[in-house]
Amino acid sequence: MSVFIDDDILMQVEKPARYTGNEWNMVKKDPKSKEISIRFAFCFPDIYEIGMSHLGMRILYHLINERNDTYCERVFAPWTDMEEIMRQKGIPLFALETKDPISDFDFIGFTLQYEMSYTNVLNMLDLAGIPIRSKDRTEQHPFVCAGGPCACNPEPLADIIDFFVIGEAEEVINEILDVYKRWKTGESDGITRENTGVKEENESIDDETNTTVKNGQTKGKSRESFLRMIAKIEGVYVPSFYEVKYNDDGTIKSIQPKSNEFPAKIRKKIIKDLDQAYYPEKMIVPYINIVHDRIILEIFRGCTRGCRFCQAGFIYRPVREKKPEKLVHLAEKLQQSTGYEEISLASLSTSDYTGLKELTEDLINNMSEKRVSLSLPSLRVDSFSLSLMEKAQSVRKSGLTFAPEAGTQRLRDVINKGVTEEDLLESVRIAFEGGWSTVKLYFMIGLPTETLDDIAGISELGEKVVSAYMATPKEKRGKGLNVTISTSCFVPKPFTPFQWESQDSIETLREKQKYLKGLIKSKYIRYNWHDPEISFLEAVFARGDRRTGEVLIRAWEKGCKFDSWGDSFDFSKWMEAFKECQVDPHFYANRKRNYDEVFPWEHIDIGVTKKFLQRENEKAYRGELTDNCRVKCNYCGATVFGGGVCYE
């Protein structure tokens, strides 16, 4: 039975179309039909406008719905106004397509894009009426799974999520659903056998699991039997089958499977050949404006650059491109099926796409008569890209973004950002001569080895950009120079060369921000900075272990949710939660690790080796650069996947 949302309710909330669905290209199926045996709720732990912009969700939604036996529906976090009414009236969390409560579904799948969405995961489960902790769920509940970049350190959510998909889900998800179907239909004979096996194992495995088994009777057992079946699929991680032991100093001693039937290391799954991989020819066209309200064309995965702070640069390796002709064909199809007026190329670094010239020429030729513009994010600014942008009609010479990341050459070398000051100033000069006059400069503060000289370098670079504008002939340059310097706070992430590093304390970060603010004198420069408190929490949960999961639950119980939305962020509640759970956040955020420390994510294998990351860490301290993969192989370990740039 679907839930009934009264008009009255929708009239009271902001943007009611967040909850009404029925958008163009929404997949409609009859869940009561005999064909549909699996119902999948794809959950994005943030509001509609953010979730609908996410490419992974767009791909997986249509991919899962290609199956005749499965209906995949979308679920987003209701904004606080809607949540309040839902809780008041006892309306459970429902899926947009059918408005059915998701507690009756077979799977609840979350995508984890940023750590600060974790409380929303808990809140959505609770709103759906599903127990927060994995061990409290019985056969009547759906399986709760998660994937996405944050799943590369799944441990903070280990007690909450039943299983994780590590890496790219396009193939794994189908394997899981196939197994599920077998498990669900083979209940009469196959499962009995499984059950006996499980029961014996249970006694030796885990006391906690045993309790659940007793409570849920036979049901609890069969739930585990399914997890047991999928734990053998490459890329699937079932945290309850692994045991973590700790040292006296609080660091991890070991992470081991509870039975040798499970792999000691869980290797991420990748799609070897993106041209052969599924990509939807339809995309949902929302009624309301979303963040990325356009066709998204994924041109490649991974990045060859290896900036040492950047997690995406390592976890998506190896780089795999799609062929331009394939992309042009897809663009055509997507344009016809959506009617969108804009196409955006998606990748970690558009300029590094080897077929960029061919692709953009073809796209511009095909799309201009249809009045479809092309937007080119993450493009390095040079004369080629500027003329491209003018042709693509995607920018009103208003803003260009540069990301030098650090203020001095020394520090840029430490982080392996292969950009020199001269590169940057040359790009800026070309942009000013081309009529641009608004420039954004992105930096990080708190990077390893940073000194106040590096901070001063940020301000000096800003001044040099202003001088470059002044040196541009008046008749060429645009009016009204506007330089924005933005600094974020560095967050050390797993699977990067900086995974051993400590984060600057909140106080230090604040002092550095203040110092920089004092140095910026030019009236043309505006300075924006991020709150270090949020970055501090990100640092805790990015490298958190299972013990931090209790803190998440406690913080959520105290009312924390939508933490990435400034107005609902309450740092004091978080600090209370740490205190009450007797977890020291500084242990995770502000502690420098030894090279031989066992990480909470030690059992996750993303291909890139710990040895390589250590070499990169050592090189960082020597200020040595590492070449782009296309120039030379640096033996990071990603060759194990047998595809991509490693074999070109």
Add this chain to the structure above:
Amino acid sequence: MSNNSSNNSSNNSNNKVIVRIHFMRGDEVKFISHLDIMRTFGRAMRRTGIPVAYSQGFNPQPVIVFGLPLAVGVTSLAEYADIELTEAINPTALKNALNKELPAGLRILDAAFINDRKNIMSLVYMASYEIFVYVEKNEIINKGEVIIDKMNENKDEIIYKIKKLLRKDMITVVKEGKKGTKEINIKPLIVDLEIKFMDDLNVIKEKNDNRKIYKITAMLRAGGEANLKPDLLISAINKHTDLSLKIIRIHRTGLFINKDGVLEKPM
């Protein structure tokens, strides 16, 4: 599909090919804002491949001018828009093609070439609505005026109060505009108003409904010159009487244009 193009010139010059469409907006899309409906039509037109004219500038948009914005939550049988094409396409073919590309709840009922000098937006003069409102039983009891089993008298009293209000020359209401709030007299904007007690109505989906429902049929001035939205009418009634009417639903039933002093349907 832009206000701008209509503001720049409210004239449809003679050599332009304009197709006027009459469409309905059902429950499925009643929570979509006017701006979002405009964008939905623009994208649907792109999907049809019909050669629509585009606006100038950095962000070229199909030139579609809508008659009168519809508030969120309101359904309508009387929506109109002018679509400018770059070549003549049979209006029925356009209607069929567009209907294939429109989401459930938006449906073209009719399409025809027009050669009006002015576009639909600048011609709109009046709109008719059905407004369903309710009064809660206990609220009336609390006021001590009636008792529950005398509902007949009660409903008469409500109708009486509204009729009495409508006989006044001035019915002022505070309207929020772009330049702050101001007090306006809405009496001249109410062209006609009927109110009926509905004893058997299934607009309400819940059982054991504790509400008494009335249907107000109103003809109100509309358009750029003078405009009265139905929800403002209801709040005016609530302000000037001791009633507390609550809106259940609003449905637009007609839109009328002033063509050289003559009132008529847009097509």
